[in-house]
Each structure stands twice: as C-alpha cells, then as structure tokens.
Amino acid sequence: MPENDRLNGCLDEIELDFVEREATPRLLMKLDIQLHLAGLSRSNTVSIVELFGVNRARSTVHNWVHKAELQPESGRNPDHVAVDETVIQLNNEQYWLYAAADPETNELRYTRLEPTTNSVIAQTFFAELREKHDDDNAVFLVDGSHSLKDACRRHGLNFRYENNGNRNSIERVFREIKRRTTSFSNCFSNAEADTAENWLRSFSFAWNQRI
Structure with missing residues (x-):
C-alpha cells in the first residue's frame, strides 16, 4: 500500500x-x-x-x-478473526507480540506484548480480546501454534487451522510492525516494555484509521 x-x-x-x-x-x-x-x-x-x-x-x-493513549476501538463483529504471535526486538531482547485482526478489513482488533510465550499467556490474550470485543461467534484462524489452539479450546471458541488465505491479513500487519520497529528503532531505544506496548496500541489505532 x-x-x-x-x-x-x-x-x-x-x-x-x-x-x-x-x-x-x-x-x-x-x-x-x-x-x-x-x-x-x-x-x-x-x-x-x-x-x-x-x-x-x-x-x-x-x-x-x-x-x-490511542488504541483501536471496538468495531463490527467479523465472521472470522485471524490470530497470531510473532517475535519483535526490544532493547536487544526478544518479546512476543500477540495480535488479532479482521481478515476482511485488515483491521487490528487487539495486541499484547509479552516477554515469552506459553499457553497461559495465550489464554490471557484471548480473555482480554473477548472482554474488548464480542467475537465469540467468530471463527478464529490460527496457524500451527499449539498454545493458540489450546487457548481457543479452553475458551470454547470455534477455530480453524489456516496457514495462508485469510490469515495473510495479520501477516501483512506483522510485516509492517517489524518494518516500523526496525526503521524507527529510536521509538524503542531504552524503552520499557509497557512503553513499547503503548506505542503498539497507538500504531494499531493509526493502522485502522488508514483502512
């Protein structure tokens, strides 16, 4: 784009x-x-x-x-929600970014930054996503992540394995986030994790505005 x-x-x-x-x-x-x-x-x-x-x-x-303190607002209830996790760099340390996106509009619905990844964190991510959005009737599109699949099961959510297709939306979002954090690393230089997470919520807001 x-x-x-x-x-x-x-x-x-x-x-x-x-x-x-x-x-x-x-x-x-x-x-x-x-x-x-x-x-x-x-x-x-x-x-x-x-x-x-x-x-x-x-x-x-x-x-x-x-x-x-910008953040994406609650919007329409999509039929599908793509969820994923990826690694980003923060002060030469690796953090895990969890994100959910509407594959039809590419709109970011929720993000969460964590120092590691496991089933408990994935379950917390889905709990907060459900609290912010009424997505319980959506089909969640996940890749091979066992923690994301397990979290969907524990929350009683309908999910489907999909490595490409509609999940390409969140891959595009992740590529843009990584491009931004690489190109403008001064946003994250000596930043605490909560500062970076606040920036990511602001980025989500701006991303949705341009759609």
Whole structure:
C-alpha cells in the first residue's frame, strides 16, 4: 500500500485530554502524532511543525504519542478473526507480540506484548480480546501454534487451522510492525516494555484509521 495512504485518517479521533498548557496548537499536535504513526521518523515530524514556526524536541513527539493513549476501538463483529504471535526486538531482547485482526478489513482488533510465550499467556490474550470485543461467534484462524489452539479450546471458541488465505491479513500487519520497529528503532531505544506496548496500541489505532 502506498505510504501516502497511511496519512489517511481522522484527526478528530485523536483525543488530547492530557493537554493542559501545551503551547503547540492542538491541530499541529494531532498532525504530528498522525504523521509519526503513519511512518515518519520523529526528526521528520518535528520538522513539520517547524514549517509553522513551532520548534519542538523529538522527545516531545514521543511524549505526545505516549500520553494520547490511542488504541483501536471496538468495531463490527467479523465472521472470522485471524490470530497470531510473532517475535519483535526490544532493547536487544526478544518479546512476543500477540495480535488479532479482521481478515476482511485488515483491521487490528487487539495486541499484547509479552516477554515469552506459553499457553497461559495465550489464554490471557484471548480473555482480554473477548472482554474488548464480542467475537465469540467468530471463527478464529490460527496457524500451527499449539498454545493458540489450546487457548481457543479452553475458551470454547470455534477455530480453524489456516496457514495462508485469510490469515495473510495479520501477516501483512506483522510485516509492517517489524518494518516500523526496525526503521524507527529510536521509538524503542531504552524503552520499557509497557512503553513499547503503548506505542503498539497507538500504531494499531493509526493502522485502522488508514483502512
């Protein structure tokens, strides 16, 4: 998908309730948040507000994204939900990213970052996914992961093994996440896991806005 398409999104969806005495106009703050989550580095996003005569540090953009606490909203109830787990790097350590996506729209429904992977974590991921979305009637598309299959069984969810097909949606999401975390590693440099997880929720919000 062209990079410009990632700029599509409704700035009105970005809430700035955390702002008290911020000198930067709110529209510029929303624009910088949207641009950064769409793919621009923090250096490039601060250069955007400089065009409007406002000078801000790169760390300021990071703080805006973090404090905005963006996350994907509950949407329609899809017939199928693709779930998967993959490894990403954080401070030279490996973390496991769990994610669920609507294969028809490519919309991210939920993400969770964990230091390891096992059946208990997979069950917790599904419990939180079910709490956020009413997906109990959906067919969950899983690959060969035994922990994801076991979690579906324990939650009484209908699931189907699928290595390609509709599951390609979540693979595309994972590729984009890995591209972003590799290209803009400064987002994760010396970051704690909860900070990275907050960034990933913000990324999910921006990803869904551009669909």
